[in-house]
Amino acid sequence: MSNENNNNNINTKDFIIGSLIGGIVGAAAALLSAPKSGKELRSDLNQQAGVVKERTSQFRDTAVERGTDFANRAKEKSNTIYKQVSDQSNNIVSKIKERKANSEDPEVRAQADEDVESFQRDLNDHFVEDEPATNENPTRHQYQQD
Helix, strand or coil: CCCHHHHHHHEEEEEEHHHHHHHHHHHHHHHHHHHHHHHHHHHHHHHHHHHHHHHHHHHHHHHHHHHHHHHHHHHHHHHHHHHHHHHHHHHHHHHHHHHHHHHHHHHHHHHHHHHHHHHHHHHHCCCCCCCCCCCCCCHHHHHHHH
């Protein structure tokens, strides 16, 4: 069954490639056998080449624009997710430190320190940040300084 699908895909691809090549060869043959003078034929070819160049340029511009839009949307989404994770991480660390500060039991204080260290290790394992820490962009380095 898998071999049949592979053969069908290959046959379809071969057909499409053959159709394209046949169309190009047919168009070239029609242009060259047309009852026009050499000067008119060259002019037509130059004009068509200009049209193709313009269309290609438009296609390239559209592709660049769409690629840029996609990259910007992906960056915005990742920044949003990063900020959410960062905010939640800050909340967790604050709660642990608050628990430590409010407790007089040395075991609870030691456990709080251990929890903060464990949490920082988990963050370091899952998030690698190339940019330095700022107020707008906190990183794991902030946790290590606290």
